[in-house]
Amino acid sequence: MFFLIVGIVSYNILMKWIEQWLKNHVQLVLHRLYWFFSIYFMCYFLLKNDWIFELVLISINFVYLIYFLGKKRNLNWQWLIDEEESALLRHFKFINIFMDVPNLKRSFRKRRLLTMILKICIPYSQRSTFVYLYSHLFIRYNDYFYLYFRLTLIGIFVNYSLPASGWIFNLLIVFMTGFQVIPLQHEIKQSVFLYP
Known part of the structure; x- marks a missing residue:
């Protein structure tokens, strides 16, 4: 056996x-x-x-x-290098669940439906420039969006499982979500802050 x-x-x-x-x-x-x-x-x-x-x-x-x-x-060296890079990326993504990994390449998705809803809710104007910019960045970055989605699902599950003391865990989930989204403010290059 x-x-x-x-x-x-x-x-x-x-x-x-x-x-x-x-x-x-x-x-x-x-x-x-x-x-x-x-x-x-x-x-x-x-x-x-x-x-x-x-x-x-x-x-x-x-x-x-x-x-x-x-x-x-012959060995297909390009395939071997691509496989090594994808294995390293999977390793970094697993570590990124628990902590911020600075060497991780960010991945984007367009998410047209959410972007369309966001454009309706937040107008494109000078008054709401940074709200517009950060909200689009949050929706399009896979790391932050999926992290927020996972923590929200965990919060819903905990709230459903423990209705009596669920509010303590909800506060913990809100804190964890906010703490994980803090690095989002450093993702935008400083050239955005220049006065036109």
Whole structure:
């Protein structure tokens, strides 16, 4: 049983490694579908103790791996670098849930519906320049928007679960949300503050 689990983990690593040699998006999608269903059925037959189907599936996957790994190919360095950068970005994003990460590249989304609602609520005028600017920045930055959304959902869940003492946790959630949004004021470049 232990060796089969180690084999499944090794198979996962090799299947990820094979992705660097796939030529187009269709091959990548088919490869990932094959990968998903083969892992699913291997785990299913392993837990069901159906060893005949398990061995047949392992032999089919072994032939598939030999087909890809048996050919002599060069390393796709650009793919390897992109994978390393995306793994590092996922690591930074996980850390960013708990604290501010200065080296994290910010990602944006247009969010047309929210932007349209915001333009109706906050007029574009000289009186409301900074309110307009900061509210658009808050909506378009993925980090702040999703953080606010997550903390709001947690607050709703806590308020629903603990109706008697939920107001204490609501104050805590409001404090946490406000504390996490403080770095938003430093995201705008200082050239905005110059007098025209």
